[in-house]
Amino acid sequence: MIKNIFTTLFIAICLFSCQEKTTNSDGSFNREADFNFDWKFQLQKDTTKLTNVPLPDANWRDVRLPHDWSVEFSFDKTLEGCTGYLPGGVGVYQKHFETPKDISEKSVYVLFDGVYNNAKFWLNGKSLGENPYGYSPVYFDLTTLLNKDKENILTVHVDHSRYADSRWYTGSGIYRNVKLITLNKLHIPIWGTFVSTPIATKQKASIHLETTVKNQLAANENFTLSTKILDEKGNQVALSEEQLNIEANKQNTFSQDFSLANPKLWDTENPNMYSAVTSVIQKGKVLDTYTTPFGIRSLRFDAKTGFYLNEVATEVRGISIHHDGGLVGAAVPKGVWRRRFEKLKACGVNAIRTAHNPYSKEFLDLCDEMGILVQDEFFDEWDYAKDKRKNYHDRSTDYITRGYVEHFQEWAKSDLTRTMLRDRNHPSVFQWSIGNEIEWTYLHYRYDTGFWKDPNNPQASGKYWGSEPILTPEQIKANYDAAEKGEHILTETAHKLAKWTRELDPTRVVTTNMVVPQTSMVSGYADAVDISGFSYRNKDIAWAKKHWPDRHITINENPGTWDDLKHVIDNPGVFSQFMWTGISYMGERDGDWPAKSGWGDLLNLAGFELQGWNYFKSVWVDEPHLSIGTLPIAKSGFKQTGISGQQLPENSNAYKWRDSNMHWNYKEGESVVVEVCTNFPEVELFINDRSLGKRKMANSPDRLLRWTIPFQAGTLTAKAIKEGKEITTQLKTTSKATKLNLTADKTNLKADGYDVSHFVVQLVDKDGLAVKTEDANIEFEIIGDAKLLGVDTGISENTQDFQSNTIKTGKGRCLMILQSTKKAGTVKVIAKAEGFKNQEITLQIK
Known part of the structure; x- marks a missing residue:
């Protein structure tokens, strides 16, 4: 019942997405507070439903969020390779906190950016609701359940006992940021703005802002809605103020339009950002201020000529990646992503596909800042499940492999809606993808092509990978029409998802990743989307363009070979490729022990460059x-x-x-x-x-x-x-290693509990050359107040514990990541190995 109310709330009010900042302009109170610190955590023995919440937690571990408990364990070959040979389990988090002061006329919400998965939430023993999908943000109203005279306890139960519920490493726990949001009764709700730029040229920009205002008071209220447009330096470049009225216990959406001369456009080389600072003012007092970062840019897609960013023909040099960050698991600090993005940009990458689920707000913030286009993907499964161990369709009934498909029918609209409301102001997001290789789960799709060996059609060739189309569209359509279908029809689900997407954002295109595009083109699946993205089926592109010359077709997933690059170069309408994958990721290695990760073309699991980084730089970078x-x-x-x-x-x-x-x-x-x-x-x-x-x-x-x-x-x-x-x-040719070379990418960190530094040890010989064919056991000693996040070599077969201060190098090198605490001071890092002189670096944490 609570879930249904929650879903209805999101759909009915049609809130608008925002990337929020923290304070009212008059400094009266913080709208948003960091809620990541001072949590208690304990793993549970089983999936038994919680009773008598909150639980006694005096002896529980202290943790700071974001937190991924799976990455804390040792790799175990008896576990599932599909999720990287690490366990899941059941965990409970609790946070004790005081009720914010002076809230008699305020409302208080808690916002979780992501909890993996099957999460249930309580405040002071009263149920708030649940969120099964591990990748969608969710918030709850705490106002009526807050204690007035004693502390509050927020409880989160996370059931990841079905730990092989995905085809890649997911992580477990509250692995993204949490915010406590305090609002006046007359306010802009969470994700309460939607900004677009209908005109975006070097000479002129028009900015359209829709702001939702909510009145939780018992009387009609008059107020002023004031929005300032600020450039990156904080200079005001436009202003709109309106006197408005809103009825008691209602909310309305109001529009404001701005014109800007000679704007600085957002693109992948110059990611210029602006901010819309919107205030609700009543009788001269600022009740609420909401800041929406945005970029001024135009997107245009043409089936004949490709993609235009700000009317400049743009080749999308994309990569697909999963969401783990190697040794940090799924709880990836922003600094880890930044290091990786800097390396990716250096070899020419300008786009990322979030395979195969929404990523964090923080991830998108960084893409905005660094100029990386994002194809924001929603789902890997729809109506039917995939086999987590062997891709394709579901072929097992294990408890541990039951995943999101168990919830899709009931939750898909809510998850998609909340994701879009959060994400749609990000200028980096240029496409919405409704699904990945969904056709595998509707069996007849592959058989309709004539490739696969249909049990009912022994004459089928069974040759799919690398083969040219063998049937005409009419033949495939006849097979499709005659095929036995299940309860759910792929095309109907696709149209439903695309409709929801366009209702929430008419400014971007909808795409999907088609792995059996021949059937998808004839069945109506392709009609549901604006861009048909093919997956590993380059040989279908010419065939599809011949029969559907007006259909926009490109590549949404590919191995990243020269053949893929040539399709982009030789076919102007084919504007993108998203190689599989830009960075190695954990999982999808069932039966491959000790290999726990793989498939990275540019960077390995530790973020070290591979030879593919050089290859693509030679193609993509004009130097x-x-x-x-x-x-x-x-x-x-x-x-x-x-x-x-x-x-x-x-x-x-x-x-x-x-x-x-x-x-x-x-x-x-x-x-x-x-x-x-x-x-x-x-x-x-x-x-x-x-x-x-x-x-x-x-x-x-x-x-x-x-x-x-x-x-x-x-x-x-x-x-x-x-x-x-x-x-x-x-x-x-190098000689025997004689020295440890210790480097750090940062020696000055902020004392905020988030900032990170990457330390690399490389064995070198007497001439200072990197020795890559010899290894040594490295110990890191840390003197001072800092948090060791872990160690790794980036090599797939390395199954040493991540959370350790010792590691045997791989190819002569290793990585250690250190994170600041909130305590300022000096931290000394010493790298030791038998037979080598110690090396040290000193960090300043301020």
Whole structure:
């Protein structure tokens, strides 16, 4: 009943999204307070329903949110690889807090940005409601349940006993931020504004702001709605003030329009931001102030010519990622994302697909700030479940694998609505995706294409991956019409989700990730969305464009090979690719122990660059680039050519740069494939100053220049010349490691309990060269008040505990992340290893 009331509330009032700030302009009280500190936590033994809430918690652990308890455990090969060989469980959080002062004429809410999952909430033993989906934000009104003369206890029960309920690592617990929000009875509700920019040019911008005002008083109220538009420096550039009236116990939405000359537009290179500061004023007193950060930008999609950001043709150089941050699990500090984003931007990435669920508000804030486009995806499952261990359709009935599909019919509209209300003011969000590879769960979709071996059609080829379409649209449609269907029809669900999305935001396009696009195009699924995004089916693009020339088709998921890039280059309407994946993630490794993670093309689990980072930088970034990767031919997938320096066959496997080493240390005479990434037309390779010949990009079908040579210790040099400009790069054989090189990306942290510094230990030889073929056991000693978040090497097969101060390096290096507390002071970090001199760095926390 409470859930139904809650859902109705969100739909009926049609609130508008906002990224909130903290104080009223007159400083009278804080609208929003950080509610992450001073929580109690305890794991439960079973899923028994809580009784006698709140629980005695004197002996519980103290935790600070965001918190992911799964990442605290050891990896266990007896657990499920689909979620990274880490457990779930059941946990209870409680927070004791005093009732805010002077609230007799105020309302108090608690806002959770994400709790994974099946969460139930109580205040002082009274139920607030629940939220099964682990990725949607939710808030509750605490006002009538607050104690006046004693402390309050907020209880959150999190049931992640179905720990293999996803195909990737989810984390467990209150893993995103929590806010306490205190409002006057006449106020702008949570997510109470919606800003858009109908006109966005360098000469002029029009800004349309819709603000909801809620009156919780028993009388009609007159008030002034005042909105100032501020630039990034806080200068006022526009103003609107209106005298308004609102009835007792009602809420209305009011519109304000602004015109701005010579605006600074938001784009991926210049992410200029503005703020709409909206105040509710009554009798000269500011009752509420609500700040909405936004960007001025235009989005246009054309089926023939592609995507235009601010009327500039823009290639979406995208990656798909999951939401974990490696050693920190799902509770990812903003600084961890920032480090990763900086590396991604440096190799040309300008877009992220949130595979396959909404991410945190904090994540989107950072995308706004750094200029990263976001395809905001809602769901991985709709009406029917996927097999968590083998993708495709559900083939098991285990308790532990039951996931969101159990709740979809009842909760989908509420989850989608709350997500959009929170997210739709972010200029980084440029597309809404209603689902990922949903077709797998409606079995006939694959059989309708003629590829898959339908039990009822033995003549079907069963060849899908990499095959050209074999049936006409008319044949596929006939198969679709004749197929036996279940209770739910994919097309009907798609139209329903797209309708809800457009009702909440008519300013952006709706897309989806189609893994069986042939059936999706003929069935009506494609008609539900504005952009048909294909998943691993590049070979269907020409076929689909032939039969549906006016349909906008692009790539929403792909391996990230040169073939994917060529489709974007050669087909103007195909404006995007989202490689799988930009960063390694935990999970989806069922049966692959000890591999707990994988598939990262640009960065590994610790955020270290892979050779793919170099490859894509050579393609995406317009500046000279030259880099070398090496791989023993025995591990390369290629056949020995037999001639030193001979070019490898043209059917070379472009995936191999994923595994390339960035070192030149092998056994003498061992055959090694040398792969050079560059954006120069020709490269000459040398071993110890002896030329091994030149390779031309014109003769390389996948933009990788390759040589096969017997290993010889010394110096491997690549030289490229273009229009008189020469660049060179080298790999040198290293000697035995003699020193630890300790570095930190930040040595000054804020004393806010959130700021982080990344420490990297790299073994080096006597010449200072990084040794990547030798390892050592590293111990980190931390002297001072700071929190050790954990250690990692980024290597998939590394199953050492994350939450430790000791680790054996992988490829000669390791990562440690340290987080500040609220206490200012000096913190010394010492890296130790047997046989090496200690190295130390001092942090200043202010």
